[in-house]
Amino acid sequence: MNSTPEIEAMTIGALARAAGVNVETIRFYQRKGLLPEPDRPQGSIRRYGADELGRVRFIKSAQRLGFSLDEVSELLKLEDGSHCAEARAQAQRKLVDVRERLADLQRIEAALSELVQRCNAIRGRMRCPLIAALQAE
Amino acid sequence: MNSTPEIEAMTIGALARAAGVNVETIRFYQRKGLLPEPDRPQGSIRRYGADELGRVRFIKSAQRLGFSLDEVSELLKLEDGSHCAEARAQAQRKLVDVRERLADLQRIEAALSELVQRCNAIRGRMRCPLIAALQAE
DNA sequence: CTTACTTCCGTACTTAAGTACGGAGTCAAG
DNA sequence: CTTGACTCCGTACTTAAGTACGGAAGTAAG
Numbered sequence: 249m250n251s252t253p254e255i256e257a258m259t260i261g262a263l264a265r266a267a268g269v270n271v272e273t274i275r276f277y278q279r280k281g282l283l284p285e286p287d288r289p290q291g292s293i294r295r296y297g298a299d300e301l302g303r304v305r306f307i308k309s310a311q312r313l314g315f316s317l318d319e320v321s322e323l324l325k326l327e328d329g330s331h332c333a334e335a336r337a338q339a340q341r342k343l344v345d346v347r348e349r350l351a352d353l354q355r356i357e358a359a360l361s362e363l364v365q366r367c368n369a370i371r372g373r374m375r376c377p378l379i380a381a382l383q384a385e
Numbered sequence: 386m387n388s389t390p391e392i393e394a395m396t397i398g399a400l401a402r403a404a405g406v407n408v409e410t411i412r413f414y415q416r417k418g419l420l421p422e423p424d425r426p427q428g429s430i431r432r433y434g435a436d437e438l439g440r441v442r443f444i445k446s447a448q449r450l451g452f453s454l455d456e457v458s459e460l461l462k463l464e465d466g467s468h469c470a471e472a473r474a475q476a477q478r479k480l481v482d483v484r485e486r487l488a489d490l491q492r493i494e495a496a497l498s499e500l501v502q503r504c505n506a507i508r509g510r511m512r513c514p515l516i517a518a519l520q521a522e
Numbered sequence: 523c524t525t526a527c528t529t530c531c532g533t534a535c536t537t538a539a540g541t542a543c544g545g546a547g548t549c550a551a552g
Numbered sequence: 553c554t555t556g557a558c559t560c561c562g563t564a565c566t567t568a569a570g571t572a573c574g575g576a577a578g579t580a581a582g
Contacts, residue, residue: 314451336504
């Protein structure tokens with residue numbers, strides 16, 4: 249048995265399982281246009297492959313980073329390679345946004361790890377720099 | 386006129402304006418316990434200061450990074466300095482989570498900036514590494 | 523060929539995170 | 553001391569992102 253058996257012929261259920269989401273979520277993404285509805289090779293049941301799996305995983309990851317489905321769909325539009333100039337401008341705007349988030353997240357990282365360090369050292373009460381972490385700028 | 390006039394005696398409306406949110410949002414956070422309801426120095430109207438402003442800004446920043454209000458409230462609980470051991474464990478779990486997000490966000494950053502570069506160089510169609518960026522691991 | 527499990531599709535329900543609304547009380551200016 | 557803006561509070565509405573449901577039709581195993 250292969251490690252990715254029949255990955256190019258998954259049913260919607262298999263896709264959902266592979267991506268760790270609900271079947272209804274897949275269908276919801278299709279309705280929203282975030283995921284294409286592939287054709288039905290034999291009969292009337294659709295089959296999904298690695299591309300679709302990648303997309304679903306991408307969506308979930310981007311969401312975890314605070315992107316809304318609308319934003320994800322903009323990100324995905326950049327991916328198709330057409331209207332390059334437009335995509336480039338769009339990508340640059342997103343990049344600014346992403347870099348701000350990175351900076352925020354890095355400050356949280358620093359604050360949390362300092363909290364862990366200190367808490368390790370001083371047993372007792374201390375005031376943590378968590379809120380201050382996101383004050384800068 | 387000072388740059389932060391009366392920052393220790395803001396009304397709810399001033400606080401909301403300063404934080405860039407709706408008055409109702411402030412009240413909503415109070416109901417959720419994310420924000421304390423300060424006492425009313427003179428009469429029956431509450432006054433807010435820099436601490437509350439910091440909190441609201443923290444909440445909004447954390448949300449932008451994909452933390453839910455429940456998660457934010459856990460983060461805020463770490464801040465009070467009591468039950469240190471517990472907080473430390475909690476902080477360490479969050480830290481793992483935050484570092485995963487950082488890695489994802491860094492991959493998106495790399496993919497976007499590569500997209501901008503390439504789009505600059507090759508005029509025409511190309512396939513961007515955006516989805517692939519979040520496949521790793 | 524039947525039986526059990528899926529898929530498909532539309533519609534309805536749920537949860538999180540606000541937003542809006544309406545009436546009563548408060549406060550500062552004119 | 554009234555007028556206009558604001559606060560307080562409770563309740564109701566909205567939006568995004570799913571989740572659940574129910575009936576018809578497809579499909580794989582026995």
